[in-house]
Amino acid sequence: MLAPMLPSFLLVVLLVELTPGPNMGWLALLSASEGRRAGFAATAGIGLGLATIAAASALGLAQLAHASPLIFNLLRYAGAAFLLWLAWEAWGAQREVSPTAFHKNGTAAKHFRRGLIINLLNPKAALFFIAVLPVHIVPNGTVAMQTAQLSIAYVAIATTIHVIIVLLAGRAHGWLITGPYTRLVRHGFAMMLAAIALWFFVGTFR
Template sequence: MPMQRAISGLVLTDLYTSFLLTALVIELTPGPNMAWLALTSASQGRRSGFAAVAGIALGLAILAAASAIGLAELATRWPAAFNLLRYAGVAYLLWLAWKAWTGENEVSPDAVPDNKLGAWFRHGLLLNLLNPKAALFFIAVLPAYIDQGSHVAPQVTLLSASYVGIATLVHLIIVALAAQAHAWISVGNRSHLVRRMFAILLAGIGVWFLISTG
């Protein structure tokens, strides 16, 4: 089938290998997602971190699908849309920081209830949907690795799925490493101090997010 041949052809080219390396380097570069995941996993534990990773992965998949059906055209016609995304993302991070400061994200040595895992999933999803840098990857970077002489749709699907897979793997490793600190954080009165530090760092990530996406 033409679509299968297009995918097979792309996989066998240096273009695909180059794309995978580019995606890996981008994901290994420190950014708001990485910092937020590390903080979440260290303060809330591995399960919360994994739930957040699932939300981020779904957010990336949605952005990939949106870019395939016209996000690039929207960015060209209405550049202000990305500024709105940027400000909304910063506002959401600051809101999370306020919740942590006031105690709504209290660190506890107990296991995180399943209903709380859903909240961390939603946080990861929303943070990624409101991240213009993630959208710009699919708009500005991914098209450079498409072979225009072949079917475009299957190539976009393969490249998008590959990027989501690489990003998710990197995020899972970050969660596993950062969660090692959770047991220490949960001892005694450390949780209160860490919660306040968590709030300050979240606010800092929000400012970083604003500057790095400007």
Template sequence: MMTAFYVSFLITALLIELTPGPNMAWLALTSASKGRKSGFAAVAGIALGLALLGGASVFGLSQLAINSPIIFSFLRYAGVAYLLWLAWSTWTGDDKGRDSFADHCGLVDWFRHGVLLNLLNPKAAIFFVAVLPAYIDPQDSVASQTVFLSLTYVGIATAIHLIIVLLAGSAHNWLARGNRQFFIRRIFAVMIALIAIWFLRSTA
């Protein structure tokens, strides 16, 4: 793969990831409300979800999803429904205990949310179908290039997401003081619902 071509891909991927989107907003809210550990777990889930989409693109599954209006719509509405379910669970749920088992379960939950939100995000699949192939040399191994560029993109996305978690997580201690948690949880729920609407509009 030509170095200049690869540098161009790096710049493109960086600009795409720096553009505000549902992932970025959701991670910031999660880290500020639940803390950096939950944010890091969510980042790991998002990374796995993106990696799975990249793997699917190698076998043409992402292309199938984009070319089929039925599959695309299913992913779109399933993603919105999942976000709305998260909003409702946050609105009605009680805070978990501070013991290590509860903390562990919470981290697993946020990891799972990150995976599912990206697997159900057709906008993420579009990157692997519409953007990534433009940087593949047909004279070389397409599969190996797809895997390499996909891992590069996941690495860039993960680095940016980690920065978001570190910055937003710094507000967690202040938000968790006193009786703020109840109100913060309600605000958090409303904002997740707004992200769901944003997600619906951005994937139209």
């Protein structure tokens, strides 16, 4: 049985992952400069980091939903607020790639470790699983199954987008970092995220 809120969750994940940002720019720059092998290594590290956070959150959310429904519902409210914050950040975030996130002439193992560490220590990724994911869970006896399904869907979508960026490499870098429509795209995604967040607020507080 599929999670009831899976379609809306997939939409949110697509919007978040498709919004141009520093991580996407770093991955595109790395692939364009070091080749696809380096990009795929970094993508594997990013995927493992996201999967690790997802597994930890799945266990914690399932236990929390059983132990304290009130706190679980408060997390759902916080998730809608977090989506608004993501929309605000997407609207005004800088497009530059952090120089500390890019190391030229590194080995595939180093790029894998960097992708892994960046995501394991990324508070935004953790907040997404802890706060946004519960918004899409129906509090019943299948919380663990729903959480697992949504977590797998998130990692799959994020990894697919990262693989596409690696394959496009140079073109992706130019579009994400210096493209003339980058700001317009960011603003469009930001407005859609804000609309979804407000929709969640209305639905959650009914």
